[in-house]
Amino acid sequence: MTPTVPLAEVERAAERIRSLVVRTPLLESERLGAELGVRVLVKAENLQHTGSFKLRGALNTLLGWQEDGELPTGVATFSAGNHGAAVAHAARLAGIPAVVCMPPAAVASKVEAVRGRGAEVVFTDDLLGTCRALCEERGHRLLHPFDDPAVIAGQGTVGLEVLQDCPDVDLLVVPVGGGGLISGTAVVARAVKPGVRVAGVEPLTANGVSHGLRVGRPEPLPVRPVSLADGLAAPFAGEHTLAHVRELVDRVVEIDEQSIRDAWWPLVDATKLLVEPSAAVGLAALRSGALPLGDARVVVLVLSGGNTAATLG
Amino acid sequence: MTPTVPLAEVERAAERIRSLVVRTPLLESERLGAELGVRVLVKAENLQHTGSFKLRGALNTLLGWQEDGELPTGVATFSAGNHGAAVAHAARLAGIPAVVCMPPAAVASKVEAVRGRGAEVVFTDDLLGTCRALCEERGHRLLHPFDDPAVIAGQGTVGLEVLQDCPDVDLLVVPVGGGGLISGTAVVARAVKPGVRVAGVEPLTANGVSHGLRVGRPEPLPVRPVSLADGLAAPFAGEHTLAHVRELVDRVVEIDEQSIRDAWWPLVDATKLLVEPSAAVGLAALRSGALPLGDARVVVLVLSGGNTAATLG
Numbered sequence: 001m002t003p004t005v006p007l008a009e010v011e012r013a014a015e016r017i018r019s020l021v022v023r024t025p026l027l028e029s030e031r032l033g034a035e036l037g038v039r040v041l042v043k044a045e046n047l048q049h050t051g052s053f054k055l056r057g058a059l060n061t062l063l064g065w066q067e068d069g070e071l072p073t074g075v076a077t078f079s080a081g082n083h084g085a086a087v088a089h090a091a092r093l094a095g096i097p098a099v100v101c102m103p104p105a106a107v108a109s110k111v112e113a114v115r116g117r118g119a120e121v122v123f124t125d126d127l128l129g130t131c132r133a134l135c136e137e138r139g140h141r142l143l144h145p146f147d148d149p150a151v152i153a154g155q156g157t158v159g160l161e162v163l164q165d166c167p168d169v170d171l172l173v174v175p176v177g178g179g180g181l182i183s184g185t186a187v188v189a190r191a192v193k194p195g196v197r198v199a200g201v202e203p204l205t206a207n208g209v210s211h212g213l214r215v216g217r218p219e220p221l222p223v224r225p226v227s228l229a230d231g232l233a234a235p236f237a238g239e240h241t242l243a244h245v246r247e248l249v250d251r252v253v254e255i256d257e258q259s260i261r262d263a264w265w266p267l268v269d270a271t272k273l274l275v276e277p278s279a280a281v282g283l284a285a286l287r288s289g290a291l292p293l294g295d296a297r298v299v300v301l302v303l304s305g306g307n308t309a310a311t312l313g
Numbered sequence: 314m315t316p317t318v319p320l321a322e323v324e325r326a327a328e329r330i331r332s333l334v335v336r337t338p339l340l341e342s343e344r345l346g347a348e349l350g351v352r353v354l355v356k357a358e359n360l361q362h363t364g365s366f367k368l369r370g371a372l373n374t375l376l377g378w379q380e381d382g383e384l385p386t387g388v389a390t391f392s393a394g395n396h397g398a399a400v401a402h403a404a405r406l407a408g409i410p411a412v413v414c415m416p417p418a419a420v421a422s423k424v425e426a427v428r429g430r431g432a433e434v435v436f437t438d439d440l441l442g443t444c445r446a447l448c449e450e451r452g453h454r455l456l457h458p459f460d461d462p463a464v465i466a467g468q469g470t471v472g473l474e475v476l477q478d479c480p481d482v483d484l485l486v487v488p489v490g491g492g493g494l495i496s497g498t499a500v501v502a503r504a505v506k507p508g509v510r511v512a513g514v515e516p517l518t519a520n521g522v523s524h525g526l527r528v529g530r531p532e533p534l535p536v537r538p539v540s541l542a543d544g545l546a547a548p549f550a551g552e553h554t555l556a557h558v559r560e561l562v563d564r565v566v567e568i569d570e571q572s573i574r575d576a577w578w579p580l581v582d583a584t585k586l587l588v589e590p591s592a593a594v595g596l597a598a599l600r601s602g603a604l605p606l607g608d609a610r611v612v613v614l615v616l617s618g619g620n621t622a623a624t625l626g
Contacts, residue, residue: 025338027360046585047340265624272359272619274585306585311578313626 002243005149007191010156010184013060016067017154020059020093022048026165026300031270036286039298041169043162046275046306050113052231053158053304054086054145057180060154061143062090071096072141076134078102078127080177081110082231082305083145088119099140101131107230107309127235146178147218147238156184162300163192171296173282175304176200176252178234179209179241185302186248199291200245200252201281203227207254209245212237228260231278231305253291259284271303279303315556318462320504323469323497326373329380330467333372333406335361339478339613344583349599352611354482356475359588359619363426365544366471366617367399367458370493373467374456375403384409385454389447391415391440393490394423395544395618396458401432412453414444420543420622440548459491460531460551469497475613476505484609486595488617489513489565491547492522492554498615499561512604513558513565514594516540520567522558525550541573544591544618566604572597584616592616 024044032040045053065071074097077087084100091098098119102111106123114121124130135142144151158181162169172189174182182200189196202209206225212218218237225233237245245252263284264277282301285291293299337357345353358366378384387410390400397413404411411432415424419436427434437443448455457464471494475482485502487495495513502509515522519538525531531550538546550558558565576597577590595614598604606612 022340025360027335030362047338049343051585268587268625272357272364272587274581274587308625310625312581312621312623 002239004244004247005152005156005184005187007187009149009153010160010188013153014157014160016063017056017059017157021056023161024048026162027271029270032283036293036299038293038296041166041300042271042273043158043300043302044273045158046273046279046303050082050085050089051305051307052082052086053155053181054083055089056157057151057154058083058086058090058143061148061150062094064150066094072139074098074138074140075143076131076140077143077145078131079145080230080233081106081113082307084114084119085110085117087143088114088117092118099134101127101134103127109309110307113307146180146234147240149240151180152184152187152240152244154184155181156187158302159185159188163188166298166300167193168298169196169300171197171199171293171299172302173199173201173286173291173299174302175232175278175281176202176209177232179237179245181302181304182249183241183244186244190248197250197294197296198248199250201255201285201291202252203229203232203260203281204254204256206233208234209237209241209252210254212242213245213252218242228257229278229281231276232281253285255281255285255288255290259288263287273303274306274308275303276305276308279305315552317557317560318465318469318497318500320500322462322466323473323501326466327470327473329376330369330372330470334369336474337361339475340584342583345596349606349612351606351609354479354611354613355584355586356471356613356615357586358471359586359592359616363395363398363402364618364620365395365399366468366494367396368402369470370464370467371396371399371403371456374461374463375407377463379407385452387411387451387453388456389444389453390456390458391444392458393543393546394419394426395620397427397432398423398430400456401427401430405431412447414440414447416440422622423620426620459493459547460553462553464493465497465500465553465557467497468494469500471615472498472501476501479611479613480506481611482509482613484510484512484606484612485615486512486514486599486604486612487615488545488591488594489515489522490545492550492558494615494617495562496554496557499557503561510563510609511561512563514568514598514604515565516542516545516573516594517567517569519546521547522550522554522565523567525555526558526565531555541570542591542594544589545594566598568594568598568601568603572601576600586616587619587621588616589618589621592618
């Protein structure tokens with residue numbers, strides 16, 4: 001059985017990345033609270049450097065390699081955008097080149113965010129395959145977007161901060177793509193406050209984790225994932241993330257596109273935070289009833305990122 | 314000569330309102346910093362309750378009256394929206410009715426924000442006159458949107474927090490409507506760090522403070538102020554605010570509508586904060602050169618509010 005990451009690894013990650021990440025604020029939204037009839041707080045990872053939580057996992061992995069004297073001469077990854085920008089940023093800090101495999105349909109501003117940080121972009125439909133071939137060819141090391149204990153530990157620092165800032169939380173709602181964020185968050189929640197519920201939300205049209213749970217292993221989705229929540233469109237879950245979700249997460253729910261669309265602007269307007277649609281899946285699931293509140297009184301929504309192609313009009 | 318508010322009054326205001334306001338984060342924007350060639354931090358008052366800094370002054374005034382045993386049976390004010398919502402919120406906390414005079418052209422969502430907090434709205438072109446008549450009629454007390462030492466002291470708590478969080482600031486850029494925010498902020502800046510430059514920015518088409526400085530007294534603008542930055546469209550400056558600006562502020566610059574429009578989305582996208590156009594005047598002035606950076610190295614932009622009628626599209 002694939003082991004879960006111990007809390008101590010998340011705490012070590014927090015130490016490691018502390019000076020290089022924003023300790024993002026946890027903000028209460030009275031408006032969302034009034035709507036849902038509970039206290040609602042949001043963890044504003046849209047305010048993180050590179051505009052998403054992804055920097056935490058990327059930095060923890062690279063800095064861990066560096067500590068172990070194993071920093072490669074280059075790093076390769078695959079990403080719809082946010083992880084790519086995070087790896088580009090982290091690699092630049094570490095002083096090594098980065099190459100990011102992206103789907104041809106990636107949002108243009110996300111491609112720019114990767115290139116703007118000095119990384120090379122390779123467009124491909126076979127994200128993992130191309131990435132592995134590039135590693136082989138160039139002697140680069142793969143920095144996986146989610147299925148790696150070091151990445152999971154890094155993302156878990158989000159959960160650490162949430163529980164420090166709001167020990168009263170009893171329902172933690174986390175957007176799910178490949179499952180790295182929810183895996184790390186659940187590690188912390190289970191260890192620090194066993195009674196807290198941890199729920200994941202993924203788009204119905206990009207449900208790699210739910211699919212993996214159903215078939216019992218990470219398996220590419222039969223149909224290419226496409227969602228307004230482009231940041232969550234991972235083509236498959238991972239061994240590590242599925243193990244974490246199975247063992248530590250209360251439930252993962254799937255949410256339709258219209259509900260995501262309907263929740264997005266109200267979330268931005270209520271919180272005054274520019275977030276990307278991926279960050280709205282939690283509110284969408286609570287509003288639509290897909291994720292019941294149960295007896296929760298203090299709900300934290302993790303707002304995963306703020307990189308959106310939309311503009312104000 | 315109209316005296317300026319002493320620092321101690323701002324410190325007292327901070328104590329008074331502490332439990333009822335958000336201590337909003339001061340966030341660094343690497344993207345804006347790279348663009349302007351200095352460190353840039355933003356004070357996110359869009360995250361304040363009611364969506365703007367206005368709550369600070371309204372609460373300080375009402376709580377001050379309460380402390381002095383002078384809480385009226387009702388309160389009246391005039392506002393383009395944000396101060397109205399703040400007074401409505403504060404009056405509800407104090408348990409007294411509020412009536413808000415608004416211009417007929419007020420943004421619909423700002424009218425709703427006032428009514429939604431239980432206050433009565435009266436539309437009028439003669440904001441101050443109607444407000445005074447209502448006070449007379451109903452025995453209400455006027456809570457001025459800017460020209461009152463208690464309001465200025467309350468808004469000054471923004472400056473207090475900025476200087477606590479970033480003692481290195483050497484240029485503080487503040488949006489100017491009637492001048493309450495910049496007056497209070499300048500009180501703190503001058504007292505705590507005399508070397509810091511405090512600059513105000515107001516729309517060219519809603520330049521009540523610049524006009525007042527030119528003619529030497531608060532005087533209604535010859536043309537009704539209209540600006541994309543609707544929150545700054547005060548019809549005149551005040552005795553108190555003009556005195557503060559004259560004595561404590563380095564300069565107030567005027568900025569054209571197109572520059573405000575051009576700065577707005579880049580500010581939202583760079584900071585990942587939903588702000589209203591009024592909050593963008595500072596960046597607009599720096600980008601256009603209307604406000605030179607001089608030898609500044611650490612710039613703080615006060616983002617005054619987040620209540621906008623625009624949506625993401």
